[in-house]
Structure formats: C-alpha cells, structure tokens
Amino acid sequence: MSTDKQLFIQNKIEENLYEFFAKDIKTARDSEIYIAIAKTLRLMIGKIWHESMVNTRQDKTLYILSFEYSLGTRLVSNAIKLDLIDDLVEVLERYGRDFDKICDQEIESQLGFGELGIISTAMLESLANLEENTHAYGLRYRKGMLKQEIIDGTQIEKPDDWKDYKNPWEHEKSFSHLVKFKDDTYKAIPYDFPIVGDRNNSANTLRIWKSESTKDIDFNLFSQGKIIEAYEDINRANSIVEFLYPQEDTLEGRKLRLSQEYFFASATMQDIFKRYKKYHDNDINKFAEKTVIQLNDNHPILSQLVFLDILHRRFGLGIEEAINITRDSFIYVNTSLIEENFEKWDLSLIEQVCPDILPTIYVLDKYVKKHLEESIEDKVVIDALSIIRCDFVETINIAFYLSKKVMVLGNQHAKVLKEVFLPHHYNYYGDKIDNLLLGFNGLNYLEQTNKKMYEVLTKDDKVSIRPFEELCGDEDCLMCNLKQDKKNKLIDYLGVKGEIINPKSIFDMNLGVFHEYKRQLLSALSIALLYFRLKQNGNMDIPPRTYFFGGKSYPNYYFAKEIIKFIHALAKLINEDYSIRDKIKIVFVEDYNIKKSDMLIPAADINQQVSVITKGSVDLETIKFMVNGSVTFTSFNILAQDYIKEMKDDSIYIFGENVDEAIELSKKKNYYVYDYINRNPLIRDMFDFYKYQPHSKFPYNINTIINVLFKYNDGYGVIRELLSHYEMHLKATRDYMDRSKWVSKSLNNISYALNHTMNDAIKTNLNNYWR
Numbered sequence: 145m146s147t148d149k150q151l152f153i154q155n156k157i158e159e160n161l162y163e164f165f166a167k168d169i170k171t172a173r174d175s176e177i178y179i180a181i182a183k184t185l186r187l188m189i190g191k192i193w194h195e196s197m198v199n200t201r202q203d204k205t206l207y208i209l210s211f212e213y214s215l216g217t218r219l220v221s222n223a224i225k226l227d228l229i230d231d232l233v234e235v236l237e238r239y240g241r242d243f244d245k246i247c248d249q250e251i252e253s254q255l256g257f258g259e260l261g262i263i264s265t266a267m268l269e270s271l272a273n274l275e276e277n278t279h280a281y282g283l284r285y286r287k288g289m290l291k292q293e294i295i296d297g298t299q300i301e302k303p304d305d306w307k308d309y310k311n312p313w314e315h316e317k318s319f320s321h322l323v324k325f326k327d328d329t330y331k332a333i334p335y336d337f338p339i340v341g342d343r344n345n346s347a348n349t350l351r352i353w354k355s356e357s358t359k360d361i362d363f364n365l366f367s368q369g370k371i372i373e374a375y376e377d378i379n380r381a382n383s384i385v386e387f388l389y390p391q392e393d394t395l396e397g398r399k400l401r402l403s404q405e406y407f408f409a410s411a412t413m414q415d416i417f418k419r420y421k422k423y424h425d426n427d428i429n430k431f432a433e434k435t436v437i438q439l440n441d442n443h444p445i446l447s448q449l450v451f452l453d454i455l456h457r458r459f460g461l462g463i464e465e466a467i468n469i470t471r472d473s474f475i476y477v478n479t480s481l482i483e484e485n486f487e488k489w490d491l492s493l494i495e496q497v498c499p500d501i502l503p504t505i506y507v508l509d510k511y512v513k514k515h516l517e518e519s520i521e522d523k524v525v526i527d528a529l530s531i532i533r534c535d536f537v538e539t540i541n542i543a544f545y546l547s548k549k550v551m552v553l554g555n556q557h558a559k560v561l562k563e564v565f566l567p568h569h570y571n572y573y574g575d576k577i578d579n580l581l582l583g584f585n586g587l588n589y590l591e592q593t594n595k596k597m598y599e600v601l602t603k604d605d606k607v608s609i610r611p612f613e614e615l616c617g618d619e620d621c622l623m624c625n626l627k628q629d630k631k632n633k634l635i636d637y638l639g640v641k642g643e644i645i646n647p648k649s650i651f652d653m654n655l656g657v658f659h660e661y662k663r664q665l666l667s668a669l670s671i672a673l674l675y676f677r678l679k680q681n682g683n684m685d686i687p688p689r690t691y692f693f694g695g696k697s698y699p700n701y702y703f704a705k706e707i708i709k710f711i712h713a714l715a716k717l718i719n720e721d722y723s724i725r726d727k728i729k730i731v732f733v734e735d736y737n738i739k740k741s742d743m744l745i746p747a748a749d750i751n752q753q754v755s756v757i758t759k760g761s762v763d764l765e766t767i768k769f770m771v772n773g774s775v776t777f778t779s780f781n782i783l784a785q786d787y788i789k790e791m792k793d794d795s796i797y798i799f800g801e802n803v804d805e806a807i808e809l810s811k812k813k814n815y816y817v818y819d820y821i822n823r824n825p826l827i828r829d830m831f832d833f834y835k836y837q838p839h840s841k842f843p844y845n846i847n848t849i850i851n852v853l854f855k856y857n858d859g860y861g862v863i864r865e866l867l868s869h870y871e872m873h874l875k876a877t878r879d880y881m882d883r884s885k886w887v888s889k890s891l892n893n894i895s896y897a898l899n900h901t902m903n904d905a906i907k908t909n910l911n912n913y914w915r
Contacts, residue, residue, distance in 0.1 A: 150231045156184040157235070169239045177241060178219065178249040181232065182312035185222050193338045193347040200277035201423045204433075206914050207416055208280040209447055210264035210440035211408070212256025212388070213350060215337070216738035218313050219250050220592050225340045252739050253311065253337075254288020254304050255352065256388060257696070258657045260479055262764045264440050266584055270902040272341035272348045273585070276910065279419070281412045283404070284335050284352040289388045292696045292735040297712030297843060301699050303387075313337055314352075321414040322358070323407050326499050330381045331356040332411030342588060353411045357381035391700040399497055402489060406498040409446040413454060428459050432472035436914050439547075441479045442487055445539040446501075448474055448546045453504040463507050467546065475913060476543040477551040477580055481560060481759050482661060488536040505537055512545055520572070528568040540566070544573050549913055551580035556803050560758045563807050578913070581905035584764045586771030586897045594746040594772055596626055601894070609891065609898075616887040623773060623887045627749065630772075634747040644719060644729055650689035650880050652777075653744060653769075654752040655736060658697040658704040661759035663779075665707045665849070666862045667691075667752055670870045671728065672714055676830045678724050687877050690729045692744060694736030703852055708732075713844030717837065741765070748774040749886075750876060754799075754869065755781050756860050757806045770897035773890040777876055779865070780806075790899075795892035799872040800865040817858035827866060 146154070160180035161167050167176060223229045233243045255261065264280070271278040291304035320331040337350040357378045383400060384407050391397045416437065424434040439445060448470060455466035494502055509531040516526045527533060531541050544550055550573060552558045558577060562570035570577065590598040600622065601609055609615075615623045631647050638645075654667045671691055678684050693711055697704035715730035733740055745751075751769035757780050770776060776796040780803065801809070809815060821828050834846040858864055880886050 146235075147231070149228070150235050153184060153228065153231055154235045156187065157181055160184060169236075169241065174241075174246045175249040177236075178246050179312055181246065182219060182250075185219070185226060185228070186312060188226055188228075189222065189338050189340055189347060192340070192345050193349075195345070196275075196347045197349070200275075203277040204915060205419070205423075205435050206271065206276060206278045207412075207435065207437045208264060208267060208278065208440060209408075209412060209437065209444035210256075210260060210280065210282055211443040212258060212261030212264060213253075213268070213280070213282050214256055214258075214261035214265045214738055215253045215350075216742070217247070217250040217252055219247050222313075222340050224588075224591055225342050227343050250739075251311075252737050253313075254285060254388075255282055257289060257737060259763055259765070260441050263479055263582060266582070266764055266902045267440075267906065268339045268348060268350060269342075269588070270585060270906040272339045272346055273344065273903055274906060274910070275341060275344060275346040276348075276906075276914075278339075278348040280339070280348070280350045281408070281415070282350060282352045283385045283388075283408055284354045285388045286382065286386050290696060290699065294708075294712065294732065294734050297709045297716075299697055299705050299708050320356070321411045323355075323410040324500060325403065325406070325497060326495075328377065328380065329358055330384065330407065331358055332407065332414075334411075334415070351415070353385065353408065355381050355384040355407055389698065391698075393700055398490075398493060402493060402497045405443055405446050406450075406501075408444065409450045410498075412444075413447055413450045416451075417454060428455065428461070429465075429469065431469055435473055436475060437473055438475045438477060438914075439543065440477050442485050442539055442543070445476070445487075445543045448542055449501050449504060449508070452508065452546065453501050456504055456507070463511055467508070467511065470546045471548050474547045475549045475551060476547040478557075478561070479553065481557070481565060482659070486565075487539045488533075489539070491532070491535050491537065494537065505531065508542075512541075525568045525572065529572060540569070544569050544576075548576065550577045551913070552577060553582060554579055556757075559803055560807070564758055564810060580913070581908050582764065583900040583902040583905040584767035584771075584897070585902050586767055586894075587901075589768055590771055593742040594626075594630065596629070597746070597772060600626065601898070609894065612888065612891065615891070616884050621883060621887065623890060624883065627747070627773060630747040634743050637743045638731070638733065640731060645690050645731060646688050646726055646729065648688070649726075649729070650687060650749045650877055651692065651747050652689050652750040652752065653692040653694075653748040653774075654754070655692070655694045655733075655741060655744060656763070656765065658695045658708060659701060660703055660707075660860050661756045662695075663754045663756060663860055663862060664693060664695070664704075664711070665860075666754050666866060666869055668693075668707065668711050668714060669862065669866055670873060671718075671730065672834065673826070673830050673866065673870050674873075675714075675718055675724070675728060676833050678727060679833070682723065686727055686874070687881055688727050688729075689877060690731060692731050692733060692748075694733035694740065694744065696736065706848055706852075710844050710846075710849060713842050717842040720841070741768075745769055745774070746772045748772065749880065750775055750777050753778045753781060755779060757781050757801065757803055758810070759860075767897045767900065770893040773894055775876070775886070775889045775893055777873065791892055791896050795889045795896075797872050797876045799868040801861070806861075815857070815864065817853055817863050820858075820863060824867065827863065 157180045158168060160183045161169065161172050161176060164179065165172060165176045169177065220229070223232055236243050236246070268278065268280055287303040287305055289304065290301040293300045293302060314335045314337055317334040317336060320333045323330050323332050333354040333356055334351045335354060337352065339348045339350055341347060359377045361378065384403050390400045390404065392401050420431060420435060439447065452466050452470050455461045455469055456463055512531050513526065516529055520526050529541055531537060552561060587598065587602065590601065631651055635645050635647055654664055656662060658664055697708060711730065711732060715732060718728050718730055733744065745768050748769055751766060751774045753763055753766050753776065766776060778796060778798055779800045780798060831846060831850060834842065853863060
C-alpha cells in the first residue's frame with residue numbers, strides 16, 4: 145500500500161520524466177530517472193531553503209570562505225536528510241528499477257578534494273544541522289582539479305568536466321557582480337547550492353562564482369576568419385575559474401592564480417556588503433555586530449584587502465576606523481602547514497593584474513609599520529610582521545593583523561607554528577591565537593555509505609554499540625562479517641581480477657592527495673622493504689595483505705608524480721611474482737574521488753595516515769575510517785596527539801618521532817641521510833636490490849628517488865622513520881590474526897569517532913567565536 149508521501153514522489157518523478165524526456169519510469173534510462181528524482185527532491189528542498197533564509201535573515205550571519213568544498217554526490221545525502229530514502233527505494237522497486245544503479249549516474253561536483261574541502265564541507269553540513277544562519281562562498285571550477293589517467297604507471301592529467309551533464313542541485317542566480325582587473329572587467333555570476341540540514345527542515349547556502357566576459361564574440365574578427373582572436377576575451381574570462389589551483393611556475397601561471405584569488409575576493413565582498421545592506425543595516429559601523437567572516441586557509445586572504453578597500457575608499461572611512469571594523473569582522477583559520485600555502489604576491493604582479501587595491505596595500509603597510517614600531521624595538525621582528533617585505537605582499541601577515549582571531553587546529557599545531565613556522569607572529573599575536581574545534585559526523589556518514597554498520601551502532605535513533613560478545617561471538621563474528629561484505633563489494637566495484645585481490649587478506653589503505661609531506665613514499669618503501677625481506681626468506685610467516693593506494697598529484701608536483709610511478713612499478717614487480725605465494729598485493733585506484741572513497745573506506749582494515757608531523761593538518765577522513773571499524777596506523781601527527789589522550793594505547797598504531805623530537809632535530813640539523821643509510825645495511829641492501837631489477841619486471845629507476853632524498857637530505861623524514869614504520873606495521877598485521885583483539889581495537893576506534901562529532905565542535909565554536 146502506497147503512502148501519501150510515496151504517491152507524491154511517484155507523481156513528481158513521472159511528471160519530470162514526461163516534461164524533460166517524454167518517457168515514463170519503465171522506459172527511461174537510469175540517468176534520466178536520476179535527473180527526475182533530483183528535481184523532485186530539489187522542489188522539496190526549495191521550500192525548506194526559502195523558509196530557512198526568511199527565518200534567519202535578521203540573525204547574525206556566519207560567512208565561510210574557502211577555495212575547496214568536497215561535496216561528493218548529493219542524491220543519497222539529500223534523500224536521507226529529507227527522510228525519503230526508504231520511500232524512494234520502494235517506489236522504484238515497484239517498477240523494477242534499482243536505486244543504487246540510479247545513484248551511480250550522479251557525477252561528483254569537482255569543487256575540491258583535499259583536507260581543506262573536507263573540513264569546509266563538514267562545517268557547512270553541521271551548521272545546517274544546527275540551523276545556524278550560514279552563507280559560504282567558493283568558485284565554480286569548470287573542469288575541477290583534474291581527471292587522472294595512469295598510462296604505463298605515469299599520471300596523465302586531463303580535464304574533468306563534471307558539468308557535462310547539467311548539475312540538478314545548483315541554481316543559477318539572475319544577477320552578477322562586476323570584477324575590475326587592470327585590462328578587463330568580468331562578470332561574477334553566482335550559482336547556489338543548498339546545504340540541507342539533517343531532518344530539521346533547514347538549509348543553508350553555498351554560493352559559487354562563475355566568471356564570464358562582459359563582451360560578446362568580436363563579430364568583425366570572426367567574419368575575417370580570425371576565430372581564435374574573436375573569442376579571446378571570452379576565453380580569458382573563462383580561464384579564471386577553469387581549474388582549481390592553476391600552476392604557478394610561469395609568470396602567466398602566477399597572473400592567473402592571482403586573478404583567480406582577486407576575482408573570488410572582489411565578488412564575495414561585494415556580495416556580502418550587498419546582503420548586509422539588504423538584510424541588516426545601512427550603518428556600516430555596525431557591520432561586526434551582524435556579521436563574522438571566516439577565511440578557511442590562505443587563498444581567500446585577499447578578501448580582507450578588498451573589504452578594507454571598500455570601507456576606506458567607497459564608504460570614505462578613515463584607515464584606522466576601516467581597520468578596526470575589518471579586525472572585528474574576520475576570523476582566519478590556518479588549516480595547513482605547507483610552505484607553498486603561505487602565499488606572497490609581487491607588487492609588480494599586482495600592478496599588472498589588479499592595481500586598484502595597491503593604494504590600500506600601501507596605506508595598510510604604512511599604518512602597520514607605524515603600529516609595530518610603537519610597540520617593538522627589534523627591526524627583525526618588525527620586518528617579519530610587515531605587510532610589504534622586499535617588494536612582496538605577505539598574505540599571512542595580512543591575516544594575522546586584520547583578524548580578530550587566528551585559529552589553529554590543536555595544541556600541537558600551535559606548537560609547530562610557534563617553534564618552526566611563525567615564531568615572531570606567535571609571540572606578538574599570541575593573545576588572538578586559539579583552537580578551532582573540529583570533528584566529523586560519523587553516524588551521518590555511515591547512514592549514507594554503510595547502512596549495516598549504521599544499524600549496528602544505532603538503536604531507537606540513539607548510539608548504542610552492542611556488547612562485545614554480540615559483535616565477536618565464538619560461532620560468528622558480526623563485525624568480521626560486515627567488513628568482509630564490504631571487501632567483497634569493493635572487489636566487484638573495482639572489477640579487479642580475483643588473482644590480484646585476496647578477499648580474505650588484510651585491506652591496508654593509503655588514500656588522499658599525493659604530496660611529499662603526505663609520505664606515500666614512506667608507505668611504499670615499507671612495502672618494498674617487506675618484499676625484499678621475503679625474497680631473502682621465502683618462508684617468512686606473514687598474514688596476506690592487499691595495499692590500496694588512491695590519490696592524485698597536482699600537475700606541478702614532480703616528485704609526487706614520481707612516487708605514483710614508483711608505486712605502479714612496485715605493484716607490477718610484486719603482483720606478478722608468484723614465488724611469494726600472494727602474501728603481498730598492491731592496487732592503485734585510478735582517479736580517486738569522494739565517490740570511490742565511499743566504497744574503499746568501509747572495506748579498510750588498516751588506515752595509514754603517515755604525514756610529516758610538522759606539516760600535516762587535521763585529517764577528518766581518518767574519522768571516516770574509524771567509524772567504519774578500521775584501525776588507525778599513524779605517525780605522531782596532530783590528530784594522533786588526541787588519540788593518545790583519549791584512547792587505549794594499543795587501539796591504534798603510532799610510529800616515529802613525536803613533535804618535540806621532530807622540532808629538536810630540525811634545530812640541531814645533525815641528520816644526514818647518506819650517513820644514515822650507510823649505518824643501516826638493511827635499507828642500503830634494499831635499495832641495491834631494486835637497482836638491479838630488470839626493467840621488464842620493475843620499470844622504474846630507483847636512483848630517481850635516491851637522488852631526491854640525498855639532494856634534500858630526506859627533508860620529509862622518509863628514510864629516518866622507515867624502520868619504525870616497517871616494524872610497527874609488522875606488529876599491526878600480526879595482531880590482526882587475533883580476531884577478538886582486532887575487533888576490540890576496531891570498537892575503540894569507532895567509539896573515538898562517535899565521540900568527536902562536528903556538531904558538538906561547532907556548538908563550542910559558535911559560543912566561543914562566531915556569535
């Protein structure tokens with residue numbers, strides 16, 4: 145018997161199919177049914193979205209600015225939040241249609257795929273869950289980051305046009321803002337995404353900007369057959385948001401990157417001032433009472449300059465008054481400790497791209513220097529904190545000076561900033577530096593990706609983990625069966641031949657963006673060392689394991705792409721060696737994205753997070769693994785510090801140096817990788833072993849890696865921590881063989897994840913910083 149809700153859904157789907165495709169449910173393609181369902185949900189979301197905006201217009205607005213959002217796919221997520229998932233499945237089953245296959249038609253929104261995107265999206269989701277008035281901004285990248293193809297072990301980058309099929313979730317608005325550059329003026333056209341709250345009839349907005357020329361095609365040039373020249377202005381406008389993070393190794397690349405950041409800053413600040421005037425007050429002096437603007441990482445920092453410029457020149461405020469309003473309105477969040485993210489812009493480049501903000505930069509620099517000189521005698525410190533240094537604008541100095549709060553992601557993060565990266569900033573601005581709490585709503589994630597695990601962990605809509613005896617009984621092990629089911633489904637999803645993946649092996653995963661600080665090389669060399677030991681002793685008793693790698697390298701990260709090539713060569717050598725009796729296998733998941741992660745993560749037994757302790761930030765993807773019952777294998781990174789405080793030591797595996805040891809070593813500068821390798825014959829002999837492998841079996845020159853390690857003196861501690869990683873990993877895989885011990889560790893990881901929700905963290909942040 146159909147319910148009224150099911151009849152409504154069925155009728156709307158049918159209406160949409162007739163309107164857009166002239167088909168019914170029985171004859172429509174899966175892709176067409178996906179569009180019809182999405183438009184049905186969009187109708188229901190639209191009413192919720194409208195009412196949320198009307199009801200919160202007078203509330204204080206939190207604006208989140210980020211260059212990345214990892215939205216993934218939205219159909220299942222929105223259906224769950226609208227409490228419609230079961231009804232949709234039942235309606236489709238009546239017509240013999242498979243809901244999962246229809247969901248597979250959705251193309252993932254390519255708006256970012258790193259930790260920054262995961263953090264920003266998790267914040268937005270929780271703020272919608274808590275019905276907080278939030279408006280976020282990003283860029284509508286036409287081709288996303290890149291589509292990764294692996295050819296002969298090498299990453300080949302191609303455009304990833306995620307908008308080949310019109311995105312049914314976004315709403316193009318009917319207005320635009322003009323962004324003026326030195327030589328051109330472009331339109332910033334807003335597209336709005338709804339961020340739906342979890343079963344609470346609430347929705348917030350993510351607004352992303354499309355760049356478009358103000359000019360049409362040049363008819364005269366086109367008529368003369370000069371086709372490329374006729375489209376020149378249109379193509380130049382499109383290029384601003386063509387890709388996430390254009391390369392900066394050429395002058396034109398740096399100009400494009402600066403254009404992208406200025407375009408974002410100008411459009412967003414114009415929009416925020418427009419919304420303030422429309423919904424709050426004409427008195428600009430009350431701005432900070434109604435608004436707080438949070439910058440997630442460094443790329444949106446130019447927004448502070450544009451904001452200050454609007455106050456100072458458009459509203460005619462004095463520079464001190466304008467600075468005070470700016471400092472009362474902004475929060476800066478440092479989410480990453482990678483050097484390239486601490487941007488600085490050449491004044492001459494700003495002159496070529498967006499000279500309108502130069503007067504404000506000079507006025508601000510003069511004001512800041514005067515302010516610093518009044519309180520600091522040390523000229524070295526004054527120079528370190530100045531806005532302009534050696535004809536470059538230091539964006540990090542803008543953020544520290546023009547923000548009321550500078551947020552870091554925990555005490556260890558702060559310690560590294562203080563002692564390694566920004567000691568002068570930390571000493572001078574210490575009173576405004578604070579911890580931003582983060583978490584991840586693991587149950588929401590499970591409901592979307594691992595329903596059986598979700599049902600194990602919930603009872604009557606409450607978290608209630610079953611007793612250990614029920615989950616790991618003598619006759620049957622529910623936890624083991626749940627994990628095995630996900631392993632089997634992953635093998636089917638990847639379409640990998642059975643001789644490559646043993647479904648009973650340990651599934652060990654290292655997933656995420658490829659970068660030297662993420663140290664996928666460390667994990668790969670640890671595998672290489674294990675294989676070398678097996679070739680020395682074929683009777684070495686180890687449980688079989690399958691190593692999964694997945695992730696993309698940015699196009700200009702030469703060595704990260706070399707690591708990908710090395711992993712593929714290692715996989716060929718190991719996977720085709722039948723003498724080791726399938727004890728080790730390696731699988732590289734091409735073009736890794738959120739959609740694929742939702743299949744991989746639930747199947748993982750071990751999750752490796754081995755980033756350099758002084759580089760990495762909080763990785764919320766680890767919580768995804770934990771809530772799925774994976775056991776965490778980690779370096780002494782920022783997140784590991786929390787594990788140590790709250791979990792039993794044997795529930796996770798931590799290797800390598802702690803923060804104090806890493807900082808002390810960096811100060812002493814008495815580590816030399818060449819000498820270290822010579823003192824460790826096992827590592828030296830391992831490298832010699834790979835040097836003499838025939839190219840037909842191991843198509844990689846290992847000297848490429850050795851030379852880079854020597855050139856930069858093992859700057860990311862790969863060799864220094866290799867033996868520690870190797871030994872700890874052997875311990876972890878041996879422990880896996882004790883079923884009850886392993887399930888106990890899994891449950892402790894699950895408990896940790898469930899106790900660190902983003903909703904709880906956001907509540908604290910709201911009370912402490914945002915309201």
